[in-house]
Amino acid sequence: MILSQxxxxxxxxxxxxxxxxxxxxxxxxxxxxxIYFSLPALALVKIRELKFDDIVLNIILISYIAMTISAIISxxxxxxxxxxxxxxxxxxxxxTFGNTSFVGFSxxxxxxSSNELSYALVYDQIGSFVAxxxxxxxxxxxxxxxxxxxxxxxxxxxxxxxxxxxxxxxLMLQGVEFPLYVENILKKLEMTLIPLVTIIVGMKLEIKGxxxxxxxxxxxxxxxxxxxxILLFGISYLFWDMNQTWLKVTLLxxxxxxxxxxxxxxxxxxxxxxxxxxxxxLGILVSFVxxxxxxxxx
Numbered sequence: 354m355i356l357s358q359x360x361x362x363x364x365x366x367x368x369x370x371x372x373x374x375x376x377x378x379x380x381x382x383x384x385x386x387x388i389y390f391s392l393p394a395l396a397l398v399k400i401r402e403l404k405f406d407d408i409v410l411n412i413i414l415i416s417y418i419a420m421t422i423s424a425i426i427s428x429x430x431x432x433x434x435x436x437x438x439x440x441x442x443x444x445x446x447x448x449t450f451g452n453t454s455f456v457g458f459s460x461x462x463x464x465x466s467s468n469e470l471s472y473a474l475v476y477d478q479i480g481s482f483v484a485x486x487x488x489x490x491x492x493x494x495x496x497x498x499x500x501x502x503x504x505x506x507x508x509x510x511x512x513x514x515x516x517x518x519x520x521x522x523x524l525m526l527q528g529v530e531f532p533l534y535v536e537n538i539l540k541k542l543e544m545t546l547i548p549l550v551t552i553i554v555g556m557k558l559e560i561k562g563x564x565x566x567x568x569x570x571x572x573x574x575x576x577x578x579x580x581x582x583i584l585l586f587g588i589s590y591l592f593w594d595m596n597q598t599w600l601k602v603t604l605l606x607x608x609x610x611x612x613x614x615x616x617x618x619x620x621x622x623x624x625x626x627x628x629x630x631x632x633x634x635l636g637i638l639v640s641f642v643x644x645x646x647x648x649x650x651x
Contacts, residue, residue, distance in 0.1 A: 362459045362551055363641060369555020380556035387549050392454075392474075393519035394542035399471035400523035408599050409475055415600075416453075416480025418588060419607040423449045423581040430572060442496025443625040444569060447616060447632040448576045450485050451609035453477040455550040456640060460609075461602055462547045464648050470546075472602040478517050485615055497622040557613055558634045565627040573611065573632045578643050582608040601651045608647045610636025 369380070427448035431441040451457070454477045461473045531539070563570075585607050593600050616629040 362463050365459070365548055365551035366555035366558070366637065369552035370558045370560075371555075372552070373556045373558075378556050380553045383549050383553050383556075387546065387553070389515050390542050391546040391549060392516035394539045395470060395546055396474060396478075396516055396519035396523045397526075398536075398539050398543050399468070400474060400520050401526055401529070402471070408472075411593065412472055412475045412599065412603050413479050415585070415589065415603050415607065416476045417484065419451075419581060419585050420449050420481070420484055422584050423577055426576050426580055427573070430576065434569070434572075436569075438498070439496050439623070440569075440625045440628060442492055443619050443628045444573060446489060446493060446496075446619050446624070447611040447629055448573045450481055450489060450612040450615040451577065451607065452554075452612045452633075452636070453481045453606045453609050455554050455613055456637065457606045457609045459547055459551045459554070460605065460640070460644050460648075464605070464645070465598070465602060467543075467547075469598060469602045472599050473606055474516075474520065476603055476606045478514075478520055481612065482514070482517070482614075485612065485618070489615060489618070493618055493622045493624065496619075496624050554613075554637055558637060559630050560634060563631055563635060566625070566631055567635075569628055570631040570635050573628075574636055574639050578608050578610060578636070578639065582647060595651070601648075604651055605644065605648055608644060610640045 373380075424445060427445045428441075431444045434444075436444060453473065457473050457477060458470060461469055582604065586604060589595065589600060589604060595601075611629075611632045613633060616633045619629045620626050
């Protein structure tokens with residue numbers, strides 16, 4: 354059952370990687386399409402139907418608890434390994450921020466349904482993405498030994514992405530019915546999300562360089578995809594009903610491999626490129642085993 358559910362994810366990732374190898378990498382263009390069309394359409398369709406209640410607030414709370422746990426563990430492990438500053442910060446960044454969009458959406462849709470993507474979208478945009486653009490950027494700048502010279506307007510522009518703006522708009526339009534033709538257009542755009550983000554993941558794979566920083570990369574995945582989810586599971590068991598679907602989806606999102614955008618930011622800042630890319634690529638491959646395992650346990 355689990356194999357049949359994740360098989361589409363595996364096939365789309367393989368298609369993306371094969372296209373990059375035999376043709377070219379068009380992931381940047383696909384990412385632009387997803388950010389400007391697919392994700393906003395998803396927000397306007399799903400978030401508009403979602404009640405902004407304790408569930409949404411709990412999803413946001415759990416996302417920040419998960420990132421805090423990963424950040425603390427990764428910092429302690431990096432100190433034990435005596436990593437230099439750039440490698441230490443890279444280690445923390447890829448251990449803390451999960452691929453809750455491109456990889457997460459694919460798994461949530463495959464293991465649950467498109468209806469649960471609204472929970473994943475809240476976790477990703479209000480949790481992971483906002484944290485990356487605020488706390489994450491401060492951490493990356495410290496690791497690169499650079500001052501943050503962005504104006505307040507530039508910072509606001511970074512946060513106000515089309516998906517984030519669409520979430521805010523969808524929250525304001527809750528209960529509002531769009532004309533049928535608008536609904537149909539949004540739903541057709543929404544349907545492009547999962548195939549595209551999964552193909553993008555395949556194009557981001559860099560299998561040839563996996564042997565570089567292999568030990569450190571595996572430790573990143575141990576923290577991000579095993580230790581942190583275990584601790585988060587224990588905390589959730591004490592405060593929430595584990596049978597609720599929204600919680601299962603949220604905990605599944607917390608078990609995702611390192612985030613593509615966090616890796617890109619780390620590379621642009623001049624941090625440890627090999628560790629960042631390898632953690633991203635290995636994480637995608639490991640997710641084919643660990644994510645379904647976590648889901649079966651949930």
